[in-house]
Amino acid sequence: MRRGERGAAGGLVLALFLAAIAVAVVALWFWRGWLPPQASEQARGVDRVISYIAAAAGLILVGGHFVLARFVLASRREGGPAYRPAGRRAELLLSVIPVAVMVAVTEVGTMVLGAPVWKDVHTRQPGDLEVEITGMQYEWLARYPGGDGQWGRRDIEEFDGAINPLALDPRDRAGKDDIVSRGVIVLPAGRGVWFSIRSWDVLHGFNVPAFRLKQDAVPGMVTHLRLVPSAPTPPGAPLEVACAELCSSGHYRMKAKVIVLSPEDYAKWLETAPRFGD
Amino acid sequence: MLRFATPAVLAVVSILCAGCGDSKKGGGPTGGTGKDSEPAPAGPAKKADLENGAIVKGVIRFEGTPPQDKALQIDGDDFCRKQHGEGMKSEYYLVKDGKVANCLVYIKDGLQGRYEAIAGNPELDQKGCRYDPHVLGMVAGQALLIKSSDATGHNVHAIPKKNDEFNIMLTKAGDQITHAFRSAEIVPFKCDIHNWMSAWVGVFNHPFFAVTGEDGAFEIRGIPPGKYTLEVWHEKFRVQRVEVEVKEKETKSVEFPAYKAE
Numbered sequence: 001m002r003r004g005e006r007g008a009a010g011g012l013v014l015a016l017f018l019a020a021i022a023v024a025v026v027a028l029w030f031w032r033g034w035l036p037p038q039a040s041e042q043a044r045g046v047d048r049v050i051s052y053i054a055a056a057a058g059l060i061l062v063g064g065h066f067v068l069a070r071f072v073l074a075s076r077r078e079g080g081p082a083y084r085p086a087g088r089r090a091e092l093l094l095s096v097i098p099v100a101v102m103v104a105v106t107e108v109g110t111m112v113l114g115a116p117v118w119k120d121v122h123t124r125q126p127g128d129l130e131v132e133i134t135g136m137q138y139e140w141l142a143r144y145p146g147g148d149g150q151w152g153r154r155d156i157e158e159f160d161g162a163i164n165p166l167a168l169d170p171r172d173r174a175g176k177d178d179i180v181s182r183g184v185i186v187l188p189a190g191r192g193v194w195f196s197i198r199s200w201d202v203l204h205g206f207n208v209p210a211f212r213l214k215q216d217a218v219p220g221m222v223t224h225l226r227l228v229p230s231a232p233t234p235p236g237a238p239l240e241v242a243c244a245e246l247c248s249s250g251h252y253r254m255k256a257k258v259i260v261l262s263p264e265d266y267a268k269w270l271e272t273a274p275r276f277g278d
Numbered sequence: 279m280l281r282f283a284t285p286a287v288l289a290v291v292s293i294l295c296a297g298c299g300d301s302k303k304g305g306g307p308t309g310g311t312g313k314d315s316e317p318a319p320a321g322p323a324k325k326a327d328l329e330n331g332a333i334v335k336g337v338i339r340f341e342g343t344p345p346q347d348k349a350l351q352i353d354g355d356d357f358c359r360k361q362h363g364e365g366m367k368s369e370y371y372l373v374k375d376g377k378v379a380n381c382l383v384y385i386k387d388g389l390q391g392r393y394e395a396i397a398g399n400p401e402l403d404q405k406g407c408r409y410d411p412h413v414l415g416m417v418a419g420q421a422l423l424i425k426s427s428d429a430t431g432h433n434v435h436a437i438p439k440k441n442d443e444f445n446i447m448l449t450k451a452g453d454q455i456t457h458a459f460r461s462a463e464i465v466p467f468k469c470d471i472h473n474w475m476s477a478w479v480g481v482f483n484h485p486f487f488a489v490t491g492e493d494g495a496f497e498i499r500g501i502p503p504g505k506y507t508l509e510v511w512h513e514k515f516r517v518q519r520v521e522v523e524v525k526e527k528e529t530k531s532v533e534f535p536a537y538k539a540e
Contacts, residue, residue, distance in 0.1 A: 137470045138433070139354065162368045162474035163348045183354010249447050250433050253471050256354055274349070 025058030039210035046212035135204030138250035146177030176277030188266035205244025331500035332524035358407035377494025384487035388506035409477030425454035
């Protein structure tokens with residue numbers, strides 16, 4: 001193959017490569033099938049940030065390769081490219097401009113799109129339902145304060161893995177109507193839920209992909225997350241909670257179900273759910 | 279370069295293996311790793327004389343209304359829920375007609391030296407998301423076969439105080455391990471995946487123990503003549519002791535004070 005033909009073939013491969021990247025970026029932008037359905041009002045905002053980051057990173061990748069290709073093609077000559085030191089001005093421009101573009105595109109763009117979502121999921125609103133989530137090897141437990149709105153006290157001496165996994169104190173009247181739900185988190189659609197997330201033992205990650213929200217459960221502290229479930233889940237098709245922090249050998253089994261009910265059905269469930277003091 | 283790499287690799291391997299337990303998947307009996315604070319009595323183990331030894335028997339009773347077992351929440355696990363269409367209850371207070379099951383009765387004091395096991399190696403199954411049996415006894419050094427009959431993952435987590443702790447996944451039906459405890463103690467077992475699952479394994483230096491069944495009855499055979507302290511243990515009730523003296527070939531009924539509602 002002569003030199004000119006080799007150059008044409010190389011240019012064709014490069015063009016195909018860049019075209020493939022461009023197609024992938026555009027496809028990811030328009031095709032959302034790779035994401036789970038949006039099950040919370042906050043999910044749309046999170047998806048917007050995900051799409052923006054994917055598109056921005058993709059465009060920077062394609063643009064960077066075009067620049068690289070431009071220099072590769074322009075420097076073809078017999079005996080390899082000649083060494084040509086950059087001038088001070090070129091050095092400065094080629095350092096500052098990419099940094100400025102990267103900061104503008106990634107940091108500023110993400111902050112503009114993401115900050116309102118961040119504020120939304122970390123600010124408790126009046127009328128929110130508070131649900132306590134506890135991660136322990138290898139399950140998730142949800143607690144509701146019951147009709148009195150008061151959380152029952154804990155006493156570690158009362159821990160019983162079978163019947164009192166949250167170590168609620170049976171002597172505390174406030175805890176008698178607390179509802180403890182093991183492996184199943186029931187939520188009302190259309191109402192804000194303020195999660196107070198704890199861990200009994202090691203670091204866990206409370207992650208409901210369909211809600212697009214994820215928060216570490218950290219032993220010794222309480223973390224929070226707010227969301228509004230958007231619609232009831234179809235019967236027999238709950239959402240999945242999957243632990244998002246490797247927490248030991250049973251990590252892969254650490255799952256739970258999220259069932260979103262209409263406000264009426266949720267009120268019924270709340271009435272009939274067994275109380276700690278039953 | 280290789281000169282430095284080899285010790286480094288060995289060091290990493292030794293660190294990784296430092297956490298290895300003494301259990302083997304599907305292997306034969308194993309011994310402890312020597313963390314025991316109370317080693318077994320010295321000398322060779324003696325054989326219990328089932329023909330001439332004494333028999334001690336009795337019934338463990340409960341007076342009044344016993345505490346009630348509570349319904350377990352198993353809805354989060356589809357496999358376990360399907361095994362128990364009508365739900366599951368805890369199995370702490372198995373009291374029927376005033377007779378208490380799952381009590382471990384054993385000679386606490388008075389024996390000299392160690393004794394060999396009478397029965398074969400014990401088995402602890404995981405069936406229907408429960409340990410079966412809930413309470414069992416064995417002699418230190420026997421190989422405890424721990425298996426799973428469930429088509430779901432279980433996590434065998436033994437939490438002894440004198441022996442080595444171990445925590446092993448049995449991922450499917452038919453998986454099994456064996457483990458030998460070296461020191462005498464009552465070892466709690468749990469499953470970290472299904473936190474309601476629990477079992478108790480009494481490890482003794484002799485075979486003079488029994489677990490009460492639904493009728494609350496126990497019978498311990500082959501006891502050498504002598505004076506002994508007999509103890510009854512239940513996971514939720516207090517430990518009780520009685521003194522007993524037996525002669526050769528004697529059958530003696532022993533009465534522990536009945537448990538009462540607290």
